[in-house]
Amino acid sequence: MDIFNAYPDRPGDRPIHTPASGPPQTDRVPPAVYEAMGEAGIVEMFFAFYERLAESTIADMFPKSEKNRRKAAEKNASMFVFLFGGPHLFQQRHGPPMMRARHLPFVIDEAGRQEWLRCFRETLDEAPELFSMPAEHVEAVWKFVSDFSAWMVNAVDTKEEG
Numbered sequence: 120m121d122i123f124n125a126y127p128d129r130p131g132d133r134p135i136h137t138p139a140s141g142p143p144q145t146d147r148v149p150p151a152v153y154e155a156m157g158e159a160g161i162v163e164m165f166f167a168f169y170e171r172l173a174e175s176t177i178a179d180m181f182p183k184s185e186k187n188r189r190k191a192a193e194k195n196a197s198m199f200v201f202l203f204g205g206p207h208l209f210q211q212r213h214g215p216p217m218m219r220a221r222h223l224p225f226v227i228d229e230a231g232r233q234e235w236l237r238c239f240r241e242t243l244d245e246a247p248e249l250f251s252m253p254a255e256h257v258e259a260v261w262k263f264v265s266d267f268s269a270w271m272v273n274a275v276d277t278k279e280e281g
């Protein structure tokens with residue numbers, strides 16, 4: 120039995136991979152990030168992130184229409200409001216985070232995680248200028264998402280080597 124995957128065991132009847140590193144041990148992002156960006160700035164940043172995801176090699180996982188992408192980006196941003204040191208918006212609006220469980224319907228391998236991170240990094244690089252993210256905290260945000268995203272991986276690499 121897999122102690123980390125209390126629920127659900129096998130969505131879509133595929134084997135679920137659990138990273139050996141276990142749940143992430145990482146540093147919090149300084150609350151100054153939320154204070155400077157506010158909910159509006161974080162939502163704008165996630166719209167930009169989702170537009171990049173729509174052009175990426177993992178676009179299939181994300182909503183196809185701009186309208187639905189905006190909705191998804193807003194929901195995702197409500198979690199990042201909390202992760203950047205603000206109020207528990209996601210939890211108030213959508214319930215318990217269960218981040219790994221909420222990603223289990225999607226096949227996320229290490230290559231997919233790297234592509235997601237590439238889109239995030241590109242968005243992050245323009246965040247001080249476009250979304251009022253304090254430049255001195257950009258690397259703290261990067262460390263957080265790099266570390267935490269490892270816990271969303273739930274499949275071994277699907278592409279054959281070589």
Ligand code: HEM
Nearest residue numbers: 180181191194195198221225227231232235264267268271
């Ligand atoms: C720091 C790591 C991550 C965080 C905090 C995060 C957060 C979230 C949140 C809050 C949602 C909305 C959940 C819901 O609708 O109930 C979501 C959805 C989703 N995430 Fe992540 N995620 C992370 C990493 C990843 C990675 C690495 C991938 C894939 C490579 C991914 C793919 C998706 C997909 C496909 C959805 C559903 C579509 C959507 O609503 O956008 N996520 N994520």
